[in-house]
Amino acid sequence: MEKMRMESVDMIEKNIEKIESLFPHCITETKNIDGSIKKTVNFKVLKQILSNEKLDGDESYEFTWVGKKASIVEANRPIRKTLRPIVEESVDWNNTENLYIEGDNLEVLKLLQESYLERIKMIYIDPPYNTGHDFVYPDSFVMDSDDYNEGTSYLNENGDINYNRTNESSRPRYHSDWCSLIYSRLLLSRNLLSDNGVIFISIDENEVHNMRKMCDEVFGEANFVSQLGWQKVYSPKNQARFFSNDYEFILCYCKDINKFKLGELPRTSKMNARYKNPDNDPRGDWKPGDCVGTGERKNGYYNITGPTGKTFNVPKGKHWVYAPDTMKRLIEENKIWWGKDGNSFPSVKQFLSDVGGRKASSLLLYEDYGHTDMAKKDLIKLFSDFTKVPFDTPKPTKLIKMLVMLGSNENDIILDFFAGSSTTAHSIFELNLENNSHRKFVLVQLPEPLLNNDEASKKGLLTISDVGKERIRRAGIKVKNENPLLASNMDVGFRVFKLDDTNMSDVYYSPNDYSQDLLSRCESNIKVDRSNLDLLFGCLLDWGLPLSLPYISENIDGYTVHNYNNGDLIACFDENISDLVIKYMAKNNPLRVIFRDSSFSNSSSKINVVEIFKALAPDTKVKVI
Ligand SMILES: C[S@@+](CC[C@H](N)C(=O)[O-])C[C@H]1O[C@@H](n2cnc3c(N)ncnc32)[C@H](O)[C@@H]1O
Numbered sequence: 001m002e003k004m005r006m007e008s009v010d011m012i013e014k015n016i017e018k019i020e021s022l023f024p025h026c027i028t029e030t031k032n033i034d035g036s037i038k039k040t041v042n043f044k045v046l047k048q049i050l051s052n053e054k055l056d057g058d059e060s061y062e063f064t065w066v067g068k069k070a071s072i073v074e075a076n077r078p079i080r081k082t083l084r085p086i087v088e089e090s091v092d093w094n095n096t097e098n099l100y101i102e103g104d105n106l107e108v109l110k111l112l113q114e115s116y117l118e119r120i121k122m123i124y125i126d127p128p129y130n131t132g133h134d135f136v137y138p139d140s141f142v143m144d145s146d147d148y149n150e151g152t153s154y155l156n157e158n159g160d161i162n163y164n165r166t167n168e169s170s171r172p173r174y175h176s177d178w179c180s181l182i183y184s185r186l187l188l189s190r191n192l193l194s195d196n197g198v199i200f201i202s203i204d205e206n207e208v209h210n211m212r213k214m215c216d217e218v219f220g221e222a223n224f225v226s227q228l229g230w231q232k233v234y235s236p237k238n239q240a241r242f243f244s245n246d247y248e249f250i251l252c253y254c255k256d257i258n259k260f261k262l263g264e265l266p267r268t269s270k271m272n273a274r275y276k277n278p279d280n281d282p283r284g285d286w287k288p289g290d291c292v293g294t295g296e297r298k299n300g301y302y303n304i305t306g307p308t309g310k311t312f313n314v315p316k317g318k319h320w321v322y323a324p325d326t327m328k329r330l331i332e333e334n335k336i337w338w339g340k341d342g343n344s345f346p347s348v349k350q351f352l353s354d355v356g357g358r359k360a361s362s363l364l365l366y367e368d369y370g371h372t373d374m375a376k377k378d379l380i381k382l383f384s385d386f387t388k389v390p391f392d393t394p395k396p397t398k399l400i401k402m403l404v405m406l407g408s409n410e411n412d413i414i415l416d417f418f419a420g421s422s423t424t425a426h427s428i429f430e431l432n433l434e435n436n437s438h439r440k441f442v443l444v445q446l447p448e449p450l451l452n453n454d455e456a457s458k459k460g461l462l463t464i465s466d467v468g469k470e471r472i473r474r475a476g477i478k479v480k481n482e483n484p485l486l487a488s489n490m491d492v493g494f495r496v497f498k499l500d501d502t503n504m505s506d507v508y509y510s511p512n513d514y515s516q517d518l519l520s521r522c523e524s525n526i527k528v529d530r531s532n533l534d535l536l537f538g539c540l541l542d543w544g545l546p547l548s549l550p551y552i553s554e555n556i557d558g559y560t561v562h563n564y565n566n567g568d569l570i571a572c573f574d575e576n577i578s579d580l581v582i583k584y585m586a587k588n589n590p591l592r593v594i595f596r597d598s599s600f601s602n603s604s605s606k607i608n609v610v611e612i613f614k615a616l617a618p619d620t621k622v623k624v625i
Contacts, residue, residue, distance in 0.1 A: 016041060021256070023049060024220030025187070048072050063213040071180040074106070075187045080504075081107050082538045083497040083547070084530075091473055092493025097440045097548040098425065100472065102465045103499025105417040105444045109188040111499075114544030116442070120192040121412035124403055124424055126202040126395055127185075128167075129248075130178040136167040179210055185417065186218040192415065193255040198225065198262075198407045202395065204248040211251060219253040225262065226252045230364040230399060234371050250364070250403070263406040264357025275352040278340060288337050288347035293321045304331070307342040322348075360406055370396025379421055382474040390456045390467045391421035400427035410437035417444035422468040425494070426475040433479055433487055440491070440548065443468065469496060495548065503530045503538045504625070524598055526625070535573050536562050539594050539625065545569060556584050567591060573625075575599055582609055586616035597624040 016039050020027045026046040032038050048055050054073050083101060087093050090100075101108050128136055167177060193199065199219070203211045208227075216224065228250040236244035254260035275285035292314050293300070300319025303311045304327060314320055320327060330336050336346045366374070375396040380389045400423050408414055416424040428439050447463040450456050461467050476492025505527050526535065532553075540547055549565035559574045559581045570585045571594040585593055593613070600606045613620050 013039075019046070020220065024223070025049075025217035027220070045072075049076060052077065063210075063217065065176040065179045067176050067180040068183065071184040072187065074180075075110075075184040079107055079110055080502040081111060081499055082502050082534070083108070083111055083541060084500045085533050085537050086496040086498055087533070089469060089496040090494060091476060092491070093495055094550065096491050096493030096495055097438075098472075098491065098494040099442045099497065099547055100419075100422075100425075100465075100469055100494045101442065101444045101497045101499065102447050103444065104446055106185055106188070107499055108444045109185060109192070109417060111541050112442075113188065113191055115541055115546050116192045116413075116415075117544065118192065118194050118197075119413060119546065120415045120442070121194055121197050121409065122404065122407035123189055123193065123197070123199040123415045123417070124202075124400060124407075125189075125199070125416060125418045126393075126420060127182060127418045128178070129204045130167060130175070130207045131204070132167070132174075132206075136177055136181055175207070175210060178207060179214065182211065183214050183218070186214060189415070189417065190218055190255065195256050196254075196259045196261065198252060198254045198260055200403050200407060201251045201253075202230075202248065203251060205245060208249050208251070215251055215253050219255070223254050223257045223260075224252075225254050225257075225260070226362050228252065228362045228364055230369060231366045232372050234366050234373070252407075262360070263408070265360050265402065265405060267355070267358050271358065272352060279337070281334070281349070281351075283351050283353065285352045286349040287352075289350040291321055291327075291336070291346055291348050292318050294318060299323050302327075304346065306338045306346065308338075310343055312345060360402070364399065364402075369399040369402055372396075374398070375423070378423070378426070379471065382426075382471055382478065386455060386459070388453070388455060390450065390453065390461055391464065394421045395423045397423055397427045397430060400424055401431045404428060404431055404439065405435075408439055410435065410439065413440045413442060415442045415444075419443040419445040419468050420464060422471045422475075425468075425472045429475050429479050429490070429492055432490060433483055436486075438491070441494075443472075443494075469494075497537070497547065501527075503527055503534050524596075526596070532560060532562070532573050535596075535625065536564065536571055539569065539571060540564065543569060543592055543623075556581050561585060563588065563590070569594065571595070572599070579608070579612070582612050583616065586613050586620065589617045590620055593620050593622045595622075595624050599624075 016027065019041055020039070023046065026042050026049065027039055028042040030038060030040045044055070048069055049072055052073065054069050083103075085093075090096070130136065167174060189199065199215075201211060201215070212224075212227070229247045230250055231247045233244075233246050236246055238244070272285070275287045277285045294317070296317060297319040300321075300323075301314060302320065302324050303313050304320075305311050322330065327336075330348060335349045337349055338344055338346055370378075372393075375394040376389045376392075378397050379391060379394050380386065383390055404414055404424075404427055414424065414428060419425075422443055422445075425441050425443055428441050431437060432439055445465040445468050447465045449463055450461060450467065453461075456462075456467070461470060472492075472494055479490065479492055480487045503526055505525055530538075536551070537547060545564065545568055549568065551562055551564040553560055553562045555561075557578050557580045559572055559577055561581065561584065562569075562571045564570070567588050567590040569592040570588055570590040572581060572585065573594075573596045575596070575598060577595065577599050595609070600609070609622065613622055
């Protein structure tokens with residue numbers, strides 16, 4: 001039994017707790033002199049996550065692999081990239097709150113760190129399982145050592161990603177590469193989860209042990225919620241060498257076990273069938289519950305009188321579960337049932353309206369949540385003009401819908417950064433329709449080519465991300481067409497973004513490398529192919545604003561002024577902006593303002609801007625790019 005502390009707070013313990021809440025993977029265990037276990041900081045790991053350099057020393061942490069330190073360094077390494085808006089591939093660009101981001105998820109997660117910090121309620125990922133046939137993305141950090149590069153065929157002869165390369169178990173760093181891929185991404189994704197957030201990870205028997213160890217480190221062992229088993233096939237495979245592996249896993253970890261609450265599932269009609277209403281109680285259906293407990297209790301043995309005058313008491317060795325006052329109140333409120341004749345032994349009415357939903361089971365049977373074939377059917381129903389399903393490993397919408405129901409509430413944002421065919425988006429549309437909820441998604445998918453699929457390429461789908469976007473478009477249309485009234489106001493749109501190099505030209509970052517002459521000849525510090533919208537969304541990422549909010553672009557005095565979310569940020573990227581425009585922007589009293597550095601012909605015009613804002617909007621933060 002735990003003892004009272006009877007002394008002041010141990011500040012070291014408190015400090016360790018603070019570090020743990022920020023960086024759970026830096027906490028390990030050690031023994032006290034008396035043999036009891038206490039938490040301690042693993043300074044090697046802490047030092048590493050605070051350093052840009054790969055630190056020397058043994059990689060003696062409990063769970064390690066070749067490249068672990070490098071994967072931590074990589075997760076923390078800043079990148080000069082941006083997300084470019086692609087309006088023409090989007091649906092309902094102006095009004096939607098959903099995002100689809102095309103690119104390598106490691107880099108995308110880095111770019112989302114400020115804008116989505118602690119804003120994501122639920123993450124679902126279904127990464128490559130490392131079965132020996134999966135393509136595992138060659139992160140640059142695993143390419144460090146020459147000897148390793150040799151013979152890995154990560155890149156093709158043109159230096160591009162070799163998408164044909166599978167991670168076969170005979171390769172020297174078979175598990176290590178996969179662990180590095182997952183670990184760096186888990187580290188970054190944890191920052192995006194809200195305090196009450198949760199992550200679900202699909203994985204099979206090949207790497208579930210390593211995935212759990214990594215999750216224990218990244219999310220903290222104490223935040224492990226469950227390891228679900230999903231029955232993925234409806235009939236065992238007789239050709240299996242040993243067992244027919246009929247199920248796989250879904251790991252569930254939360255950000256903070258004290259703040260996380262798992263949702264419930266709707267009750268089944270079978271469960272509700274036990275509730276009836278024989279006395280037409282206006283409070284609805286109810287079922288009789290016991291008023292008697294085993295054993296004797298003080299205040300638990302007394303007479304009560306029923307509606308016909310008959311008195312009742314509990315048998316010897318039992319007690320009424322309610323104290324006399326409570327029982328009196330329940331009788332007055334017509335919550336005690338005396339049988340149809342009013343003469344039966346009393347029971348308490350348990351109303352259906354008072355019982356919550358259904359607790360989810362960790363065993364997910366295909367009858368309830370679908371199997372892999374059903375998942376393909378979900379997809380082919382949308383792509384009925386295709387003879388072959390354009391993506392081989394989707395998950396059933398029933399399964400993902402259930403996870404979303406358990407892990408998020410009606411207005412939350414759900415992130416899936418191994419999006420594949422966009423089952424997560426499709427499931428969210430269906431759930432929003434059924435529950436009248438407004439869940440939103442952020443999906444990330446690498447533009448991995450669809451190999452050997454002539455039919456898809458003839459129909460314009462060249463990459464998995466093309467399939468993913470097309471599925472969302474089709475799922476949105478289907479939901480709207482099939483439910484014209486219910487879905488009329490539903491958000492089935494999405495804004496598309498593509499990962500690309502920074503909007504800024506190299507002079508911006510390293511002017512010292514350029515001669516004065518060359519600098520003056522450079523027209524702009526912004527790449528020539530970048531639009532106003534590119535710059536606006538690049539600034540949003542930089543300033544940590546979400547990418548899904550509404551904005552207007554107005555023409556003021558011949559200049560374009562973008563007003564993002566009603567004054568969260570106002571930007572004008574035109575040259576030689578007039579005072580009238582600057583005053584117009586300031587009068588809106590925005591929180592943030594952005595101009596282009598080259599908008600100002602000299603330093604006195606910059607001072608002029610500062611003066612205007614000082615006078616009209618002193619609290620506005622003004623920056624230039
Ligand atoms: C197992 S599939 C996900 C399937 C998805 N749950 C569905 O129902 O369609 C994994 C996906 O992750 C993608 N992927 C792999 N590495 C990636 C990376 N570095 N960045 C983004 N996506 C990646 C693959 O292209 C593949 O489509």
